[in-house]
Amino acid sequence: MARKESISSRMVLDTAFEMAREEGLKNITARRVAERAGCSTQPIFRSFQSMEDLMDGVYERAAAFFQDFYALYPKLGEFPFANLGMAYISFAREERELFRMLFVSAEPKKSLYELLNGGAENVKAEIQAAAAQGCPDPGAMFTKMWIFIHGAACMSLTGDYDLSDQETLKMLESVYRSFLKERESISPQDIVRQEGSLFSELGDHGNELGGTK
């Protein structure tokens, strides 16, 4: 009764995502997606209302991609924050453009909290692990570890970071133990302060742990 569809919306999204993965969102145009998908621009606009709509799809796809990456990342460290940190840093190094899109772009559609496995269950687990190891202030520990991890990841974007995975893991452990030993740490009230921030958000969800708030 009608012509058979040959370019599905899935194919369009696949193509756009792959391009975003390689070169970022910036230079993705309707005609270039079409060319790469081997069709005209028409199937794109049949599947998506606008290019902005398609870009939203690419973003969602990137978010899901990161969550898979994180979930499947090999568990290679025994101390808290090892896996979270290694996965995050590796993602930045291996998927530079996707990392940019998700974690350093000017218009973040999802918060870090949402991106970390839809509810930061894993973050909670890491904080709990730190608490179990006798960390006096798991909230401050998380804050500092996360800043450090984020720093290593962002540094890799500009080519200023060139440690191997193994070296990175060793450094993370060293840093974690450094923070663990610190006794006169700043009080949690100084760290977790405003509402709506990453830290307070995670504090809210993890405050049954160690009186972080």
Add this chain to the structure above:
Amino acid sequence: MARKESISSRMVLDTAFEMAREEGLKNITARRVAERAGCSTQPIFRSFQSMEDLMDGVYERAAAFFQDFYALYPKLGEFPFANLGMAYISFAREERELFRMLFVSAEPKKSLYELLNGGAENVKAEIQAAAAQGCPDPGAMFTKMWIFIHGAACMSLTGDYDLSDQETLKMLESVYRSFLKERESISPQDIVRQEGSLFSELGDHGNELGGTK
């Protein structure tokens, strides 16, 4: 013998720089610069060969702006890396777009090493200060402190960092002291490894300090 110039190349650059400061390089077009400068696009192309040329000028201006910002930043910490870190983080918070352009953009024109006061004299001073305080491995100390500082700065770009300057200073000091206490740190050979990287570059210039390399 000829008409008097009314729009100098300086005025064009000022305008473009101010726009980049507010909204980044992305949306700067010849017509918008002209509109804001109150002229047509012609004076722009008389002063600059192309828009790319103008953008290069904006970048240079941003680099100089950062160096001034750093040089004039009040000295408010007594421990090593306090001023470097506070200036860097404050710059990221107060000049978000310029920070992006200089330190996280995909095409960095100048290395971090070049941007830090044309020769990283100040970085050397911080490392020396750490060595003077009995830091067993100033090179590793710099590496870790810088990753942390960079992390805090980058985190502020997405609104995930909301500590005050005072809280930031306290945290930096806490982190510095944590790293100072760590005895079983990773060896410098693990940290400074490849040529041409930030760390090896700084290592080259600072290796008279403490056998960093």
Add this chain to the structure above:
DNA sequence: CGTGTAAAATAACAAGTGTTACAAAACAGG
């Protein structure tokens, strides 16, 4: 007070963008 000359304004060009009108093609049902 002209007048040549450099600067600025106007307007155009070519290329590229998102998006859409329209025509061609392909398939399922009769």
Add this chain to the structure above:
DNA sequence: CCTGTTTTGTAACACTTGTTATTTTACACG
């Protein structure tokens, strides 16, 4: 094998971009 319907391709529109040809303007010197 038609035929209708939907998908696809073609081509266009309106707009924006960098850049440049052309015209207008204003000044300094004779």
